[in-house]
Amino acid sequence: MTFSDAETRTVVVEREMPFPPEKLWRALTQPHLIEEWLMKNDFAPVVGHRFNLRGGWGGVLDCEVLTVEPNRTLAYTWNFTHDDAAYDLRSVVTFTLTPTSTGTHLRIEQSGFRPNQPQAFGGAMVGWRKFFAELEQVLMRID
Amino acid sequence: MEQPHEILFRTLADPTRRAIFERLCRDGDQTVGALTAQAGVSQPAVSKHLGVLKQAGLVRDRPDGRQTHYSAQLGALAPLTDWTHRMAAFWEHRFDDLEDLMKRMDQ
Numbered sequence: 001m002t003f004s005d006a007e008t009r010t011v012v013v014e015r016e017m018p019f020p021p022e023k024l025w026r027a028l029t030q031p032h033l034i035e036e037w038l039m040k041n042d043f044a045p046v047v048g049h050r051f052n053l054r055g056g057w058g059g060v061l062d063c064e065v066l067t068v069e070p071n072r073t074l075a076y077t078w079n080f081t082h083d084d085a086a087y088d089l090r091s092v093v094t095f096t097l098t099p100t101s102t103g104t105h106l107r108i109e110q111s112g113f114r115p116n117q118p119q120a121f122g123g124a125m126v127g128w129r130k131f132f133a134e135l136e137q138v139l140m141r142i143d
Numbered sequence: 144m145e146q147p148h149e150i151l152f153r154t155l156a157d158p159t160r161r162a163i164f165e166r167l168c169r170d171g172d173q174t175v176g177a178l179t180a181q182a183g184v185s186q187p188a189v190s191k192h193l194g195v196l197k198q199a200g201l202v203r204d205r206p207d208g209r210q211t212h213y214s215a216q217l218g219a220l221a222p223l224t225d226w227t228h229r230m231a232a233f234w235e236h237r238f239d240d241l242e243d244l245m246k247r248m249d250q
Contacts, residue, residue: 011227013234019245027244037240106241108234 011110018103021071028074028095045074053078072097078110151220154199159184160192164201167215174210 017024027033029045039053039061045068053061059080067075075094091112098105155161163178175193179186193213196202200219205212221228 011230011234013231013238015238015242017242017245023245023248024241027241027248033244033248036244038237106238108238110230110234112230 010112012107014105014107016100016103017106021097021099021104024097024104024106025071025074029068045070051076066092067094078112150199151201154195154201157192159188160195163189163192164196164215167202167213168217172205172212172214174212176210178213 027037029043031041031043034041034043039055041053042051043049043063043065044051045065047065047068049065051063051065053063055061062079062081063076065074065076067073073094073096075092078089078091078093080089089112091110093108093110096107096109098107155164159182163182166178166181167173175186175189178193179189182189182192193202193204197204197213201216202213203216205214
């Protein structure tokens with residue numbers, strides 16, 4: 001499987017939270033709290049710890065803790081292994097907490113690396129149904 | 144407000160409508176009559192589905208004499224195929240849940 005820089009994708013979402021960083025950190029690092037807003041998990045705030053995030057849609061993400069700076073930075077890999085390279089995903093998510101006068105500025109950055117995938121829907125429409133199956137899973141989680 | 148990908152998904156969630164759209168993707172331009180012959184539903188029903196697809200920007204119609212030809216607009220799928228858009232929407236929703244959780248948590 002080959003990856004190239006051109007296929008790197010980065011997503012950034014930021015939000016002002018009217019809560020102190022210490023409290024947000026608990027929600028980001030305690031398994032029973034992570035489950036309430038993200039997914040079922042066996043997370044531990046230890047660099048090198050491998051864990052899974054299990055979605056209600058049946059998907060399982062393979063993760064490994066990369067950075068733990070209490071109340072400031074948390075990073076882990078966010079990988080989805082799929083037999084079909086088009087759905088295989090390698091990415092890293094990084095949460096950054098910055099104290100503000102009213103609470104915390106929370107930022108998440110996700111950088112993903114995807115192998116070649118059939119983007120051209122005008123072509124043979126290969127993988128169309130699979131695409132929808134995957135899409136449904138994604139949207140079920142968004143609801 | 145409904146997001147672009149939500150509109151697309153709602154539009155394509157109907158199996159009959161999706162089959163019509165897939166057929167246009169696969170076989171190119173079609174008339175309502177040709178689509179009806181394959182769809183397994185009545186012509187008014189096919190026309191209605193085409194209207195919904197058109198509203199979502201997924202098909203375009205081109206009058207040709209007494210016939211109207213429909214074609215798929217694959218560019219309209221961009222919000223669904225764009226990974227960054229999907230993941231950003233995912234995290235926005237997760238942050239909503241996180242904020243709700245924070246309100247419930249003890250200090």
